[in-house]
Amino acid sequence: MYFSIIQRSLSSSFNFFFVVSFFTYA
Structure with a gap:
């Protein structure tokens, strides 16, 4: 349970x- 969260x-x-990062390089 905790792992999925x-x-x-x-x-x-x-x-x-x-x-x-996409908007930064774009």
Whole structure:
């Protein structure tokens, strides 16, 4: 249960970082 929550939050954080870096380089 806890692992899925951590994985979900980590995935959302990674997606946020990807979007920020994408707009930065674009």
